[in-house]
Amino acid sequence: MWQATWLYLYLTWIRPMIKWLLRKILGTCELQRICRGYGGAARTKRVEKSLKLSKYQVLYVFWNFQCTVLQEITHGGAECDVDQTVQGIIQIKGVSQQKDPQFAPSLRGCLVQIRGYQELIHEVEGVRAEAYSSDNQEHENMLLQLWDHLMPDTSLESRITKQWGDIGFQGDDPRTDFRGMGMLGLHNLFFFADQQTELARQVLQHSHHPQYGYSFAIVGINITSLTYSLLVRGKLRTHFYNFPSPPKLSHFHLLYCEYPHFYNFPSPPKLNHFHLLYCHLLVEFDKFWLAEKPRDVMEFTRIRNKFEKKLLSLLRDDSTVLRGSFVEKGEQS
Incomplete structure (x- = not known):
């Protein structure tokens, strides 16, 4: 019971407050800090987690190959497009591409890998489902x-x-x-x-x-x-x-x-x-x-x-x- 309560408090109050303070102090969003501070799987897995926990639901539902972003960005559901989503995230997070030119390519690389992993599961499952x-x-x-x-x-x-x-x-x-x-x-x-x-x-x-x-x-x-x-x-x-x-x-x-x-x-x-x-x-x-x-x-x-x-x-x-x-x-x- 206490674990569920702690998780609720962390996701609802503590985590957003920490992110807000870091944004005010460092002038960067969580995704920028991840892309600057990590490489390889450490970067991609943290980006994946950050998107899933985002209050804006800037989240790929990769197993359905769809993209969910704010309505004012996409004007409704759309087929998953990495470049479109990167630009949507940049707009939502207010990231300056002039001040942080490496953010977009780093984020794009992570999204390509995340979607590619889900597509691989889909492809492998298709081969496995075929009977000899x-x-x-x-x-x-x-x-x-x-x-x-x-x-x-x-x-x-x-x-x-x-x-x-x-x-x-x-x-x-x-x-x-x-x-x-x-x-x-x-x-x-x-x-x-x-x-x-x-x-x-x-x-x-x-x-x-x-x-x-x-x-x-x-x-x-x-x-x-x-x-x-x-x-x-x-x-x-x-x-x-x-x-x-x-x-x-x-x-x-x-x-x-x-x-x-x-x-x-x-x-x-x-x-x-x-x-x-x-x-x-x-x-x-x-x-x-x-x-x-x-x-x-x-x-x-x-x-x-x-x-x-x-x-x-x-x-x-x-x-x-x-x-x-x-x-x-x-x-x-």
Whole structure:
């Protein structure tokens, strides 16, 4: 009860009073202070929170792709437009662009990322909602190419065969294993095998370890589930708000670093960025699994939960970005 009372008092009286005093003393609004004082995810997440708590309701309802601003600014509801909203916020807050020329591009960069994250959720959800169909030739071709990438020296005897177990599917027909994550599970596995073929084969080889082996495809689909869950719960905002372009590092690792304040012009995350992150997490889980030296596959849930806990711990720090050496084909420098 007291927590609800405190929250009400804070949002209704204390926070507005603090903002008013700081505006009088410093001559800048809260959004200006955020854009000047922070960079990367720390900036974007604070802008997002500030807009949601604004008494003017200068707030994007990104999951509906609509924009809500004061009626006198937009003259009614309008399709979400970043530049229009930036100008609306500048007018509402009374920001002088001559005195603070960096505010507009900084704010715009944050809004692009916030909207891009919600659009990514929408796009990923669309792929996940599509069920695998044996009657869909594109689905079938992707599945068969997955085999060819991972097992180039072995031909499938038939479409329905126990051979699928060699790459970690549970039964004779992989179709049944995609029920939980739909086509997202296959897209992730295929992207990994297609874009990082040698690395995917290495992980597959690890999964055949005589003592610490596991089902490669089933674990891969489980990591799809984990990555999807982190995305829709908003936990990957830290990563994607710090991460404006495809990673191109020289070696594979969890890069844990602090970004400077030059992220004024970030790019919104795309579906391929989700696939790249999935590849990274699958490789990291493979290493994590082997390092844990499990007694048997029955320890999977424990180790998977421990792995997720580690990720969440990293992602709580606004300076974290999960990155690897992945470069998409055609983008190598």
